[in-house]
Amino acid sequence: MQGIDHDQRAGFSPRPTPPRKSWDRPQAQAQRPRRDPAPSRLAYRLHRMWLTPAFRRLTRVGLPAFLIAFVALLWLSDDDRRASLSGGLTGLVEKVQNREQFMVKVMTINGASGPVDRALRMMLPVDLPASSFDIDLDQLRRDILMLDAVREVELRIRPDGVLAARVVERKPALLWRHARGIEQLDETGHRVASVSERSVRADLPLIAGEGADRHANQALQLFAAAGPLLPRVRGLQRVGERRWDVVLDRGQRILLPEEAPVAALERLIALDQAGDMLARDISLVDLRDGTRPLARIGLDAQNRIRAERGQNPLGPDGREIKTDKKKG
Structure with missing residues (x-):
């Protein structure tokens, strides 16, 4: 009874071990080469380059921009296309600038005398009505301040199409x-x-x-x-x-x-x-x-003093006037 193991006592018989065959797992693994999980050298370098922020920006932004610029330059290399594009842009800009809300119709000047008022109107670079884009207010202000009679000037274009100028003139002292x-x-x-x-x-x-x-x-x-x-x-x-x-x-x-x-x-x-x-x-x-x-x-006072002293008087030039006292 002591020679009987636990499985036999429980009513189970041991499972026989099958014989090894020639195509079992260890021998098949020995015959088939195992795949190396490490990446190739090229894949490793490309992966490292992609982790670089500059390379990612170059790939995502620089390369598309270069392609777009290359195509645009290639398209603009033709003279007719360039002329057509330039004419279209010029016409579009003029159409926008000459819209009614951008037009300056009149100019009003406050605080200026008549000559200064006429000078300011002559200094306006365009004839009214004109587009507000054709009037450089900064340059016009610098030109007006070159007038000697103008101390300060304020220029602005009102929404109703009026160029308003407020002038402070110099006061003669x-x-x-x-x-x-x-x-x-x-x-x-x-x-x-x-x-x-x-x-x-x-x-x-x-x-x-x-x-x-x-x-x-x-x-x-x-x-x-x-x-x-x-x-x-x-x-x-x-x-x-x-x-x-x-x-x-x-x-x-x-x-x-x-x-x-x-x-x-x-x-x-x-x-x-x-x-x-x-x-x-x-x-x-x-x-x-x-x-x-x-x-x-003064000369009169000097001559009175000289007369009391018995001296000859002085002339307007300050020289002594010779007189003949013995005459008479």
Whole structure:
């Protein structure tokens, strides 16, 4: 009983092992070669190239673009096709640009005087009505600002087909007399317009001398500081492009210093109000020395002093007039 195994005790008999045949699995596998799962060298390299972002972009974008460009260039190599395409595009563009909603019919100008208004209308590059695409507003604005009388200009095309221009003109503040004529200047010294003579704008103060326009702001400060002397001021003259002379009526002249001329003029006005100095026969007051003013008396006063001293009088040229005192 001990020699009987578990299967025999359970009532099962062992299954006999079949004999091996010549075509069983191990021998068949030995006869048939196994397939190598590794990719080929070419497939491996192509796969690695495809993983490169630049290669993928070149394949997906560059290659189609190259093919499209090549076909387009090949089609455009014919002169007749190019001319037909150009004519069609030109006609299409003109048809779009000349539509009613893009047409400018009139031009309105606000804030401009008569001469400036006429100049602006002459500077318009096209005759109205015209397409808004034919009007370069930036270039037109630069051309308008080249006019001396225009300080600012605003241009816009309204939806109703109106080219609206708003102009701010320069206001004349001074007259500048120089070797080439008389110019009107604004408060910054910028030229506004020319005048033929002083009487055309007698309401504007006058400055003279080369380089006076570059110091227009200081000249306006001197005119403002003149105060009670202003009715007698005939103008300011720039001397040596360094300093100012104040020219008064009756031939009087005030020489101002190069530095702080406004303060020097205010001190002179205080002296005049205290002693009525400029009402006397004084031809020149020199304020270039800040420590003390110098005055030169007029010809009449000099002759009176010389007469009291028994000296011969002076002529208009400043030379002594010889007289025969023994005669009579």
